[in-house]
Amino acid sequence: MDHQNNHERFTRLLLEAEPVMLRSILVIVPNRTDARDILQETAVALWRQFDSYDPQRPFVNWAMGFARIETRRFLARAQRRAQLSEKAMAALEREMDGDSGFEGEVERHLATCMQKLGEKQRRLIQGYYHEGRSPQWLAKQGSRSVEAVYKAIQRTRIDLQTCIQRQIRKEII
Amino acid sequence: MMESNSQDWDMLIQKHLDGLTTEEEANALSARIVEDAEVRLRYLKAAQVHGALADETLVLDVESESEVKAAAPELQKVIGRFDWPRQVAAGLAAGMFVGLLGVGMIWAIGSPKAEARVFDIAHGDFESMAEGPTPTQFPVRFGEWAGNPAEVVKEASGNKVLRFVRTANVKGDSDGFASNCSVFQLVDLSALRRQLKVEQSQAQYSLELSARFRRAPAPSDAELHKPKASLRIFLFNAEPESIGEAWPRAVQMAEALGKKSIKPEPGDDAATISTSCILDSDATVALIAVAASAGFNSKTSIPLGGYFVDDVQLTVIKQPKLPVQVVSR
Numbered sequence: 031m032d033h034q035n036n037h038e039r040f041t042r043l044l045l046e047a048e049p050v051m052l053r054s055i056l057v058i059v060p061n062r063t064d065a066r067d068i069l070q071e072t073a074v075a076l077w078r079q080f081d082s083y084d085p086q087r088p089f090v091n092w093a094m095g096f097a098r099i100e101t102r103r104f105l106a107r108a109q110r111r112a113q114l115s116e117k118a119m120a121a122l123e124r125e126m127d128g129d130s131g132f133e134g135e136v137e138r139h140l141a142t143c144m145q146k147l148g149e150k151q152r153r154l155i156q157g158y159y160h161e162g163r164s165p166q167w168l169a170k171q172g173s174r175s176v177e178a179v180y181k182a183i184q185r186t187r188i189d190l191q192t193c194i195q196r197q198i199r200k201e202i203i
Numbered sequence: 204m205m206e207s208n209s210q211d212w213d214m215l216i217q218k219h220l221d222g223l224t225t226e227e228e229a230n231a232l233s234a235r236i237v238e239d240a241e242v243r244l245r246y247l248k249a250a251q252v253h254g255a256l257a258d259e260t261l262v263l264d265v266e267s268e269s270e271v272k273a274a275a276p277e278l279q280k281v282i283g284r285f286d287w288p289r290q291v292a293a294g295l296a297a298g299m300f301v302g303l304l305g306v307g308m309i310w311a312i313g314s315p316k317a318e319a320r321v322f323d324i325a326h327g328d329f330e331s332m333a334e335g336p337t338p339t340q341f342p343v344r345f346g347e348w349a350g351n352p353a354e355v356v357k358e359a360s361g362n363k364v365l366r367f368v369r370t371a372n373v374k375g376d377s378d379g380f381a382s383n384c385s386v387f388q389l390v391d392l393s394a395l396r397r398q399l400k401v402e403q404s405q406a407q408y409s410l411e412l413s414a415r416f417r418r419a420p421a422p423s424d425a426e427l428h429k430p431k432a433s434l435r436i437f438l439f440n441a442e443p444e445s446i447g448e449a450w451p452r453a454v455q456m457a458e459a460l461g462k463k464s465i466k467p468e469p470g471d472d473a474a475t476i477s478t479s480c481i482l483d484s485d486a487t488v489a490l491i492a493v494a495a496s497a498g499f500n501s502k503t504s505i506p507l508g509g510y511f512v513d514d515v516q517l518t519v520i521k522q523p524k525l526p527v528q529v530v531s532r
Contacts, residue, residue, distance in 0.1 A: 046501050051256035057247065058221040062257045086425065111222045111228035118236040122250075125243055136248075136255045138433075138462055141454065159256040165221075184217035191252050 040080050044073055046188055048092040051097045054126060058119050062162075063110065072100045077154035098123065135198050151186045182199050209245065216246050220253045319411075320519040324390060324491070325513040329355050329363040337365070341373050341447035342387050350386040350492070356511075364417075367495035367510040374450060380506050383433075383496030389443045390489040390517065395483070399519070407521070412436040412461065413477035414493050414515040420469035421508025430498040432510060433464035434478050434495075438486035446490055458486045466498075469509065482519070491517065 049180065051072065055065045075096045076083075083092055105113055114122075144152060157163040157171075165179040215232055218224050224232065233240045236253040253380060325346035326332050334357055338349040352368040416432040437457040439446055446453045454460070461477035495510035 046497070046505075047425060050256070053251065056254040056257055057250040060250065061222050063259070078305060088425070097217060110220075112224045112226045114219075114229060114236065115233035118233035121237050121243055125247055129250050138464055140252075140255050142460060142462070145457075155256060180218075180221055180223065184214065184221065187217060187220070187249065187252050187256070188213060190256075191248055195248075196251070 036080065040077060043089040044076065044093075045134070050090050051093055054094060055097055055101055057126065058114065059104065064104065064108065068097065068100050068104045071104070072097045075100060102188050136194055139194045139197040140190070142197060143190050146193055147186065147189065151182070154179070154182055155186055168197055208334070209241070209329070212242050213245060213249070216242075216249045218251060234360060249253045288361050310353060318521045320521070321516060324515060324517045325388065327517075328513065329365050332363065334363070336368075339371070339373075339387060341450055342389050343444045343447055345391045345443060348386050348388050349493075350385040353384060353386045363511070364511045364513040365493070367507045367512070369507055370497050370501065370505045376436070380502060382501050383494045384507055384510075385492045385494040386512075388515075389446070390483070390491060391443075391487070392438070392489050393487045395519070396487075398510040399521075400516055407519045408482040409479045409516040410436060410461075410482050410489060411477050411479040411520055411525075412491050412516070413475055413518070415473050415475045415513050416465060416467060416493075416495075417473035418467040418469050419472060419509030419510045419511070421506075423506040423508040426505060427497050427507070430507070430510075431464045431466045431496055432476075432512070433462060433492075433494045433496065434476055435463075435494070436478060436480055437490040438463045438480060439488045439490065440485045443488050446488065475514070479520070487515070492516070499526075 046070065052065060053067050055068050055072075056062070059065050061070060070091065076093055079096070083089065144155070154168065157168050158165070163171075165176050165183070169176045169179045191199070212232075212235065215228060219229060228347075230245075232242075236246055264359040268365065295405055299420075326348060332348075332355045334355050336352065336354045338347070339352055340349055342349040348365070350373050351371040354366050354368055355363055356364050356366050365386060367386070370381050370384050372381040373385060373387075412434055414434050418430075419431070437454065438459040439453070439457055441453075441456065449456070459482075460480035461480040463476045465474055465476050467474060493512045493515060495507050497505045497507070
């Protein structure tokens with residue numbers, strides 16, 4: 031019974047912490063499939079060590095330490111893509127710990143900024159991110175080159191980032 | 204690469220986020236991230252947008268708002284639009300009920316160029332409401348507070364406030380998110396627009412929604428990660444009941460929207476926040492929402508403890524039309 035309760039409690043805490051963990055992993059490992067693999071490994075490690083979790087501490091803070099270890103393990107194994115240096119990763123993690131507050135702002139303004147995108151841009155983002163389509167598939171559908179699809183996705187992300195920053199400035203004014 | 208400008212770095216960052224950088228480019232980017240705080244910040248911001256887009260479960264203040272797809276043609280069928288005579292009729296009936304036809308309005312001059320008209324929205328201070336839970340459903344009529352589990356409570360001073368009890372999914376969707384406790388009110392705009400003569404006016408009108416939030420310490424505080432209180436206003440050209448029927452997809456059809464949130468610590472002083480949006484569309488209904496959220500995505504209901512809201516107020520601000528539009532869809 032205790033084990034059952036423990037498991038349910040762990041599952042609930044994990045579900046709640048997962049989005050924060052995933053987004054932090056994606057900063058260091060931007061590939062979504064890789065990031066989800068790391069998240070999976072982190073979940074296994076967390077469950078193994080769950081007995082040592084102090085419920086007085088926020089679960090997500092405890093879990094983030096594991097996510098960082100699993101991220102490093104993954105990067106040590108994976109050689110498929112060019113990676114950031116250890117120093118750069120550490121610098122980014124320090125910055126994230128400082129919490130510029132932008133993450134919360136992204137969360138707050140993304141819906142508004144998505145609405146401001148053109149129909150083609152929105153469809154592209156939905157296909158790439160929400161439907162998990164490959165750039166190759168998107169290129170075929172749109173009768174354009176894979177490179178053009180990547181460029182369009184990248185420009186759209188910059189547009190969203192600019193829009194979010196504009197929304198923040200507007201609030202300050 | 205070393206002499207590149209910020210746009211080049213932005214493109215390289217974007218390239219890296221898609222896993223397209225070469226070893227040499229990744230090394231150059233790494234070195235720059237270490238030595239240049241500006242590039243580091245730019246990388247983080249870009250990665251956070253990428254992360255938010257990749258996180259399909261991201262909840263954007265309203266449960267499942269992020270799941271709203273660009274399904275405008277389908278939605279047009281769901282959200283019925285008023286024809287003009289019905290707008291007027293509904294406006295007259297509901298406007299009188301909500302008190303938007305002029306009763307209790309106060310004009311204030313904020314600056315030589317702007318004028319503010321304050322409305323007493325229905326039960327904005329909760330004083331005339333009975334103590335106890337508010338209806339747990341999406342509101343269908345103008346002028347009633349309803350939504351996720353919340354209750355009107357009386358403080359020791361005798362002042363009544365709304366307490367957010369627990370998060371829930373307002374549509375009762377068992378697969379949907381239950382990450383926040385939102386309490387909504389539909390406000391009729393058609394009477395207001397007619398009175399202000401928005402269409403013919405040379406002035407620009409905006410609606411400002413404000414509310415005072417307070418967070419008291421509660422046993423469940425340890426369960427919450429970065430909880431926040433928020434305020435939202437959506438303007439629709441739709442029949443009020445159709446907004447609830449199409450919620451949360453109805454968000455996609457909003458003519459304008461404004462959002463603001465704060466993350467109060469337990470025991471902090473009460474804080475008033477406000478958000479606004481421009482009333483230059485053909486919107487006939489405003490949906491206002493006050494909410495407290497757990498700060499993470501959850502499909503299970505979470506007790507919110509000590510979150511309170513009071514003094515919800517809607518203000519119309521009139522100012523000369525500017526050559527540049529500040530807020531748009």
